[in-house]
Amino acid sequence: MMTFKNSIRTCAVLALSQFLALPLAAQEIAVFTKNQVDPFFNDIRVGAEMAAAAKGWSTVQYVPTKPNNLTEQISQLEDASLRNPDAILFVPIDPDALAPVVERVANAGIPIVNVADRAASGSYLTFVGFDDVVLGEVAAKALADRLGGEGRVVIIEGVKGSKVNEDRVNGFRSGLSAFPSIEVITSQPANFQRLQALQVMENLIQSTPDIDGVLASIDAMALGALEAIEAAGIEAQVVGVDGISEAVEAVRDGRMAATAEFSGFKMSCLAIEAVDRAANGLDVPAEILLSGSLITAENAGDFLVPLEEQTCPDWDAVVN
Amino acid sequence: MSEATRSGRDWHSAIDKLRGSEIESIFLRLAVLFVVGLFLTIATDTFLTQTNLVNLLRQASLMFLLAAGLTLVLIVGGIDLSVGANLALSACLTAGVYKATNSVPLAIATGLATGAAIGFVNSLLVAFLKLPPFLATFATLWVCQGLAFFYMSGSVIYGFPPEMRALGSGFWLGIPVPVILMTIILIFLTVFLRRSTIGHELYAIGSNATAARLSGIPVRRRLILVYVLSGLTAGFAGIVYLARVNSADAGVGEPLLLPVIAVVLIGGASLYGGRGSAIGTLSGALILTAVLNGMNLLAIDSNLQPMAAGLVVLLALALEAVSKKHQRKK
Numbered sequence: 001m002m003t004f005k006n007s008i009r010t011c012a013v014l015a016l017s018q019f020l021a022l023p024l025a026a027q028e029i030a031v032f033t034k035n036q037v038d039p040f041f042n043d044i045r046v047g048a049e050m051a052a053a054a055k056g057w058s059t060v061q062y063v064p065t066k067p068n069n070l071t072e073q074i075s076q077l078e079d080a081s082l083r084n085p086d087a088i089l090f091v092p093i094d095p096d097a098l099a100p101v102v103e104r105v106a107n108a109g110i111p112i113v114n115v116a117d118r119a120a121s122g123s124y125l126t127f128v129g130f131d132d133v134v135l136g137e138v139a140a141k142a143l144a145d146r147l148g149g150e151g152r153v154v155i156i157e158g159v160k161g162s163k164v165n166e167d168r169v170n171g172f173r174s175g176l177s178a179f180p181s182i183e184v185i186t187s188q189p190a191n192f193q194r195l196q197a198l199q200v201m202e203n204l205i206q207s208t209p210d211i212d213g214v215l216a217s218i219d220a221m222a223l224g225a226l227e228a229i230e231a232a233g234i235e236a237q238v239v240g241v242d243g244i245s246e247a248v249e250a251v252r253d254g255r256m257a258a259t260a261e262f263s264g265f266k267m268s269c270l271a272i273e274a275v276d277r278a279a280n281g282l283d284v285p286a287e288i289l290l291s292g293s294l295i296t297a298e299n300a301g302d303f304l305v306p307l308e309e310q311t312c313p314d315w316d317a318v319v320n
Numbered sequence: 321m322s323e324a325t326r327s328g329r330d331w332h333s334a335i336d337k338l339r340g341s342e343i344e345s346i347f348l349r350l351a352v353l354f355v356v357g358l359f360l361t362i363a364t365d366t367f368l369t370q371t372n373l374v375n376l377l378r379q380a381s382l383m384f385l386l387a388a389g390l391t392l393v394l395i396v397g398g399i400d401l402s403v404g405a406n407l408a409l410s411a412c413l414t415a416g417v418y419k420a421t422n423s424v425p426l427a428i429a430t431g432l433a434t435g436a437a438i439g440f441v442n443s444l445l446v447a448f449l450k451l452p453p454f455l456a457t458f459a460t461l462w463v464c465q466g467l468a469f470f471y472m473s474g475s476v477i478y479g480f481p482p483e484m485r486a487l488g489s490g491f492w493l494g495i496p497v498p499v500i501l502m503t504i505i506l507i508f509l510t511v512f513l514r515r516s517t518i519g520h521e522l523y524a525i526g527s528n529a530t531a532a533r534l535s536g537i538p539v540r541r542r543l544i545l546v547y548v549l550s551g552l553t554a555g556f557a558g559i560v561y562l563a564r565v566n567s568a569d570a571g572v573g574e575p576l577l578l579p580v581i582a583v584v585l586i587g588g589a590s591l592y593g594g595r596g597s598a599i600g601t602l603s604g605a606l607i608l609t610a611v612l613n614g615m616n617l618l619a620i621d622s623n624l625q626p627m628a629a630g631l632v633v634l635l636a637l638a639l640e641a642v643s644k645k646h647q648r649k650k
Contacts, residue, residue: 037469037569038569203617
C-alpha cells in the first residue's frame, strides 16, 4: 500500500516536473541556511556554490523568508525533498525539532550534511563545522593574554537558549577559568543585535566604570560594544567571535583586540567535498571539525580576502 | 449645514471630555516612570547620574522616533506593522546610496523618501482599497523586508562619515542629537494633536470614523496624512539608527516591531483608536528603556531579563486598566 502511494507520488512529481520543465539536474545539491540577514550565511551559500561548481554540481538555495523561522525551514525541507536532490547541505534552525523531518528525508535516500549548527543525533552523512566551545575558549584566552592575565571582564551574550550562544559563553567561562586574576563582573544579553549590544555596553559603563575587557559571543555585538566604549572614551579591550570583515578591519586597525574565525565559506566548501567524496564511494568521517584561527592585528590581512578569491581548506589536512 | 455644525460641536465636546481622562492617564504613566526611577535610584548608585540619564534619553529617543508616527496611526484606529521593516529598508537604502554617491544629503533624502513612500502605499491600501490596516501593513512589512533582503543579499554596509553619524551619536550643546530630534518631534506632535483642527479630527476619526465622515472630516486625506507621517518617521528612525550603530543590514527592523508597538500602547494609545498622545508615547519609551537600563545596572541574570521586562509592561497596563475602571465608577 505504502509503495503504491509512493509510486503514485513519484509519478505525480515526475509528471509535474515534466510539465513545469523543472531543471531536475542530474547533480543537484540543495543548500539550507537560516536567514538572508547574517553575512555568515551568505559566506556559506557562496562557498557551497563555488565548491559545487568546481566539482560539476549545481546548487539550489533555500532560505526562510522570515529569518530563523523553524516552521518555514521544515516546509522548505519537505518541499525540497520532492525535487529529489542528490544531496542536501543543511544548517538547521533547531536541530532537535528538525530531527524527524531529517530522518524522513535521509530514509528516502538523500544524503544530508549537517553544517555549522550541530545536531545531537540524526541520520546525517557527516557534520562539518567549528566547535563553538573551543572558539569561546580561544577568544577568552586572547583577551586574557591581552590583559596580562588580570582585570575585570564583562560578557555580552546573544539569544538565551541558542546553542551557539550557550557553547561560546561556556567557552568564554572555561577559557577565563585558567586565569584566576580575571573577574567576570557580569554576563548580559544583547540578543545578537548590534544596537542592543551598544546600549547594554553604555549601561554597563555606567554601573561599572573600570571594565578592562569585553567578550561578545558574535562580532556584530562586539562592534556595538566597541561603539559605546569609544564614545565613552574608556580603555577596554574587545574580543568577538566570527571574523566578519568589519570586525577583522577593526582588529587590523587596533580598535578591537581579536576575534576567533568562524568561516562559513570553509565549512560549506568542505561539506561539498564530503558530498562529492561520498558520491564517489570514498570514506567520509562522522565529523569534520575545523579549528578556528585567532585573528589578531598581525594576521588580519589574511582574513580580508574577498570570497571569490578564497580557496577551500585542504581536505586531508582538516580530516586528519 | 446645521446638521454638520451640530455634530461638529459634538465631537469637539467629546474631545474635551477625552482630554480630561487623557491628562489623568498621562499622570499615571509619569507615576509609573517615577516609581521605576525611584526604585532604581535606591537600588543602584548609578541610575540617577547625569551620564546615565543622558544615556537613557538617547536610548529612548530611537524608540520614540520610530513610535511617533505610529502613535498617530493608532489614534485614528489603525495600525502600522510595517514600521520595523520600513526602518530596515530605509536604513539599507540610505547606506547604499551613501556608498554609491558619497553624498550625505542625497543619502538622507533617499531614506526619508523611502519611508514616506512606504507610508503612502500603506495609506492607499487602507484609505482607498479599504483593506484592514493590520493586513495591509502586514503585507507591506513583507514587501519591505523582501526588498531589503534582496538589495543587501546578506551583506552589511558599514562605515559612515562623521557628519552623518552626528545624527545618531553626535552632541549639540552637550545634548545628544537624537534627544534634540526627539524633543523637536515631541513638541511638534503635541501642538499638532492638541491645538490644530487636523489633530482634533484624528481623534474624532479614531473614536467613530462614520460620525467623523458625516460631520465633514475628509477621512481619506487624514488617513493618507497619518500613514505617510508614520512611514516618514520610520524612515527617519532608520537614518538615526544607521548613524548610531555605524552599520546597516536587512535584519535590523524585525526585533524593533513588537517593542515599538508596546511603547505606543504603554503610552496610552488604544488598538481601538481615539486615544494616544506624543507625551504618552514618550513616557512609554522611557519606561521600557529605564527597565532595560536598570536590569543592566543591577546586573540581573540574563535568563531572568525577558520575564522581568514583561512583568513591568504588565504592571503598567494593569495600572491603566484599574484606573479606567475607577474612572467609570465615578
